[in-house]
Amino acid sequence: MNQTVKLKVKPAHVKSLKAGYPLVKKEAILNWRDLKKEGTVIELVDEKGQFLGKGYYGLQNKGCGWVLTRNPKEEMNQPFFEKKLKVAIDARKSFFEDEETTAFRVFNGEGDGIGGLTIDFFDGYFLINWYSEGIYRFKEEIVQSLRTIAAFKGLYEKKRFAEKGAYIEDDDFIEGERASFPLIVKENGIHFAVYLNESAMVGVFLDQREVRKAIRDRYAEGKRVLNTFSYTGAFSIAAALGGAVKTTSVDVANRSKSKTIEQFSMNGIDYEAQDIIVEDVFNYFKYAVRKKLVFDLVILDPPSYARSKKNTFSAGKDYPDLLEKAIHITEKNGIIVASTNSSTFGMDKFKGFIKKAFHQAGAEYNILEEFRLPPDFKTIKSYKEGNYLKVVFIEKLT
Known part of the structure; x- marks a missing residue:
């Protein structure tokens, strides 16, 4: 003990x-x-x-x-963790029954009662994220709990508690049957290739599920789409499947191109008909202005903090300036999907950033929709920082 x-x-x-x-x-x-x-x-x-x-x-x-x-008599033992995990998994029953979505979160840290621990489901495989060495010391109790209460093909893990929050490279496999990679999962019928045995990021961010669905179902048809900080192109896939005329995906990471090509191919989309660009997003904005490029739908989902050779970005400080750059290359009556996963500020402050950016750009706007975390990413009112995701669909009026 x-x-x-x-x-x-x-x-x-x-x-x-x-x-x-x-x-x-x-x-x-x-x-x-x-x-x-x-x-x-x-x-x-x-x-x-x-x-x-x-x-x-x-x-x-x-x-x-x-x-x-909050119970002084409760012990941090295997039955304790089993009870917490069972409640969480039972609450996701509708997700397990949805044949069109086979990737979702089954345990969301403090929202489900255990801060520092998240567990995701990928078509029969559980992926455990350990955010500190402290919670990792309870690994056996937590893994045993999963063995007891859930059926799975295999277990994988990510140790995300090295110095400065860096990911600890490891084999990642715990037990069961090793997956064949890429592992193909579905999200509202969209196919995504994921890799549970690579870096901390497996290929798709599950918290943006409802945003991708909205883009596909209501915003993409007939549009010229720019997806910035595109990672593996998940928003671009959703837009293409929703009838976009063309998508342009921009990310500074070299691997983003091959990963995005793979995701397009998984969904039967001709990737050669799309633009996939490896470039610093800030440089691309300058290029787009020079070439007088404009887009009908611009997706702006930067990391909370990013550094490239010439630029440093912090969401809490630099988001208005970044959004202003996007405004200048958005067509009149076009849509900007402004998104941030920064937990250091709330929705009201984020809307303040939007107001500031449009004022700087000399443009008018209208907010169409707002999104927060989906229901599988459970949060609690007493910990507002846990509800980190803020997404606003903005129409540029002038």
Whole structure:
């Protein structure tokens, strides 16, 4: 059994913890230096010694641990994890029954009661993401829980807790039957090739499922589409299947081209009829202005932070300027899909960025639709940062 350390919470942080805030931050703890080994069970108390919660010590970029239970008698053992996982998997029953979608999230960290842990389903395979060495110390209990409550072909994992949040390269396979890669999954009938045995990113971001469906079903027909920061081209695939005249995918990573070609091919789309460009998006915007290129639908989904040879981008600081660049190459009455996965600001501030960008560009706009995380990415009200995804469909009026 893991060692338990009692942590005293500073008065200023007691209220939020009592209200259900699950993240433990060093600045909230009086004696955080008592923490030596990740995976240590922690018991949080106020300065009078009254119990506040129990969880584990695990270093992430967000904090130093998570509260998992408000019951002082509950133990961090295999039955505990099994109960949490069963509730989460049972709640996704409709996803397991949907023949048109075979890739989705089955456990979403603190939203399902265990911060630092996510589990995704890919056509019979579970992929476990460990976000700290602390939660990884409970690997056997969690894997045993999956063996007990769920049927699967095989288990894979991603250890995402190296220094500075880097991904730890490893074999990634845990047990069961090894998948043949690429593993072909479906999302609302769209096919995607995924690789559970490569880097931390497997080929498609599952949290954008509803956005891709909207693009395919309601926005792409007859449109010239620009997909920036395109990764493996998932938005481009959705647009092409929705009847786009042509898609242009732009990403600075060399591998993006071959990956995007693969995704087009998986869906029977002639990739040679599309433009797939390996280029810094900021440079492409300059090129598009010089060549007087305009698009009817522009998808802007940058990472929260990105660095290239000449440009550095931080969503919290630079998004308005990036959006302004997109506005200038969007046709009148065209649509911009503005998206961010930054957890450092909310939807209201993001809409403020949109307002600022259009003001800078001297253009008018109308908000058509908004998207947050899909239902399989469960969140809790007491942890607003967990509902990180913000997507706004904007019509450029002038």
